[in-house]
Amino acid sequence: MFLMLLPTLIFFLVNSYFPMVGIYYAFTQFDFNSSMFNSKFVGLQNFEFLWRSGTLVKLTMNTIGYNIAFIVLGNVLAIACAILLSELNGKWFKKISQSIMFLPYFVSFVILSVIVYNLFNYDSGFLNTMLTQFGLDPVDVYSKPWAWIFLIIIFYLWKNLGYSMVIYLAAITGISDEYYEAAKIDGANIFQRIWYITVPMLKSTFVVLLLFALGSIMKGQFDLFYQLIGNNGLLYNTTDILDTYVYRSLKVTFDVGMATAAGVYQSLFGFVLIMTVNYIIRKINDDYALF
Amino acid sequence: MQIQKDKYTRMLHAIAYVVILGLSVACLLPFLLIISASLTSNESIIRDGYHLIPGQFSLEGYKTVFIFPDEVLRAYTVTIVTTVVGTALGLFFMTMSGYVLARKDFKYRNTFSFYIYFTTLFGGGLVPWYIMITKYLGLLDSYAVLVLPGLMTPFLIILMKNFVKSAVPEELFDSGKMDGAGDFRIYWQIVLKLSMPGIATVGLFLALYYWNDWFTSSLFINDTHKYQLQFYLYNVINSAQFIAQMGAGTGVSLATEVPAESTKMAMAIVVNGPILFLYPFVQRYFVKGLTIGAVKG
Numbered sequence: 001m002f003l004m005l006l007p008t009l010i011f012f013l014v015n016s017y018f019p020m021v022g023i024y025y026a027f028t029q030f031d032f033n034s035s036m037f038n039s040k041f042v043g044l045q046n047f048e049f050l051w052r053s054g055t056l057v058k059l060t061m062n063t064i065g066y067n068i069a070f071i072v073l074g075n076v077l078a079i080a081c082a083i084l085l086s087e088l089n090g091k092w093f094k095k096i097s098q099s100i101m102f103l104p105y106f107v108s109f110v111i112l113s114v115i116v117y118n119l120f121n122y123d124s125g126f127l128n129t130m131l132t133q134f135g136l137d138p139v140d141v142y143s144k145p146w147a148w149i150f151l152i153i154i155f156y157l158w159k160n161l162g163y164s165m166v167i168y169l170a171a172i173t174g175i176s177d178e179y180y181e182a183a184k185i186d187g188a189n190i191f192q193r194i195w196y197i198t199v200p201m202l203k204s205t206f207v208v209l210l211l212f213a214l215g216s217i218m219k220g221q222f223d224l225f226y227q228l229i230g231n232n233g234l235l236y237n238t239t240d241i242l243d244t245y246v247y248r249s250l251k252v253t254f255d256v257g258m259a260t261a262a263g264v265y266q267s268l269f270g271f272v273l274i275m276t277v278n279y280i281i282r283k284i285n286d287d288y289a290l291f
Numbered sequence: 292m293q294i295q296k297d298k299y300t301r302m303l304h305a306i307a308y309v310v311i312l313g314l315s316v317a318c319l320l321p322f323l324l325i326i327s328a329s330l331t332s333n334e335s336i337i338r339d340g341y342h343l344i345p346g347q348f349s350l351e352g353y354k355t356v357f358i359f360p361d362e363v364l365r366a367y368t369v370t371i372v373t374t375v376v377g378t379a380l381g382l383f384f385m386t387m388s389g390y391v392l393a394r395k396d397f398k399y400r401n402t403f404s405f406y407i408y409f410t411t412l413f414g415g416g417l418v419p420w421y422i423m424i425t426k427y428l429g430l431l432d433s434y435a436v437l438v439l440p441g442l443m444t445p446f447l448i449i450l451m452k453n454f455v456k457s458a459v460p461e462e463l464f465d466s467g468k469m470d471g472a473g474d475f476r477i478y479w480q481i482v483l484k485l486s487m488p489g490i491a492t493v494g495l496f497l498a499l500y501y502w503n504d505w506f507t508s509s510l511f512i513n514d515t516h517k518y519q520l521q522f523y524l525y526n527v528i529n530s531a532q533f534i535a536q537m538g539a540g541t542g543v544s545l546a547t548e549v550p551a552e553s554t555k556m557a558m559a560i561v562v563n564g565p566i567l568f569l570y571p572f573v574q575r576y577f578v579k580g581l582t583i584g585a586v587k588g
Binding site for chain 2: 004007008015016025081087093096101102104107108109113115123126128132158162167170189190215216223256260270
């Protein structure tokens with residue numbers, strides 16, 4: 001039986017555990033030509049530089065800020081839609097609208113960038129075409145950093161709404177009809193039934209999803225940010241997250257030592273965060289703890 | 292029996308129809324925009340911008356994409372092959388480990404579960420991983436690198452373990468053993484057959500990952516012939532000189548007016564066509580799989 005598990009164990013050893021040794025690079029002045037332990041050791045210099053330049057603070061704020069917005073808005077919207085959809089009884093309408101809302105989950109982020117280009121491109125984007133048609137001035141969305149805070153959140157919701165809605169719908173279908181019948185007899189109207197029965201019953205699903213999301217709060221939605229923003233330096237202040245910074249440092253500016261340092265910081269910070277959250281949750285309610 | 296709807300119920304239904312309808316339109320609109328743009332003539336896009344209904348209908352965009360079909364077809368082949376190979380291999384390994392970890396009589400199952408789970412908590416980060424693959428494994432510019440790194444994720448393994456646990460009763464393991472079947476044989480002949488819905492779900496997730504992957508190409512592939520479809524599209528969209536290059540590369544000089552805008556959109560449709568086409572068939576498996584996963588926890 002151990003043999004059957006072996007490929008998986010080797011895979012994670014190579015793919016996840018070996019790179020942990022590479023954390024050492026964060027403390028060196030990286031030189032691609034020499035081997036790992038020959039690179040010049042510089043201690044915490046990389047971290048110090050990141051900290052002094054204010055990069056770390058900005059990246060952390062952005063990463064965590066966006067993730068909180070994603071979690072809160074994403075779940076609220078998904079729960080609301082799932083409840084509304086479950087109360088309707090037109091079978092066709094339900095099926096079709098559910099399919100349509102699930103569709104964006106399937107398309108790639110590259111297509112998302114095409115969509116955004118199509119909508120907001122200065123010369124021929126749909127938005128500006130509409131604006132000029134109504135006699136208004138066109139807007140250059142690509143030079144407005146604040147606008148992207150909303151756009152990124154909106155497109156995240158657009159892409160993920162259908163997926164999380166299905167999970168909540170499944171949970172709602174699992175609620176026994178008896179509760180509703182009893183409430184009806186007691187004279188509760190439909191809003192009261194939703195508020196006092198459906199919403200509390202979704203709590204456990206919500207907590208599970210929340211914990212998973214909290215676990216990856218330091219890992220942003222790299223694809224989303226990178227495909228929407230790319231290397232547009234104008235927008236970094238409001239849209240740069242740890243993942244995009246590390247990727248750029250590796251592929252564009254070749255700051256390998258710095259990129260490793262930022263990656264290590266991300267991993268460590270995330271680790272501490274998960275441990276803390278898990279500890280707190282176990283104190284409150286053991287059943288919900290991750291491990 | 293028709294229950295009389297009270298005014299609150301009617302109110303909620305009205306709200307629900309408006310909200311759901313509005314969101315559905317918002318989800319669909321961008322696709323319509325791209326399709327329309329891909330069918331509009333380029334001059335019309337440059338003059339009037341993108342519209343919901345093509346201002347001047349034309350198939351130029353698609354024609355340009357297929358002037359040199361080799362490039363697109365090669366990217367298609369790379370993506371199809373990596374998707375099929377990656378999904379098959381990944382499924383094989385993940386179902387196998389899911390089965391082993393679900394067996395109660397496997398002594399170290401908790402240790403190994405944690406060994407797998409821990410990788411989601413802590414890691415070396417992107418750079419050490421990159422150096423590992425390029426410098427120590429030497430996989431830069433190889434087809435293997437497109438398949439290997441994405442083969443397994445802890446999340447899918449745990450999902451698979453739960454599926455096996457809920458789909459295969461433990462007594463079957465014992466009775467299989469009594470009849471003289473080895474562990475692998477039990478897995479191959481019993482477990483696989485019984486956990487089909489789980490395998491379908493995990494397989495779809497994996498296939499979707501491989502099909503939409505552009506990241507691996509962008510990190511590890513320099514040879515344009517080995518680009519995955521999505522990264523190929525990404526490059527088409529981002530390089531204004533793409534069409535000029537294509538002309539220069541094949542020694543054919545193109546007409547002066549190349550429909551760049553509509554070509555981008557046509558390309559997007561060509562690349563995502565298969566997913567959009569397969570979507571209605573695949574969707575219900577996803578919903579079913581997610582439903583099982585969510586209810587059984």
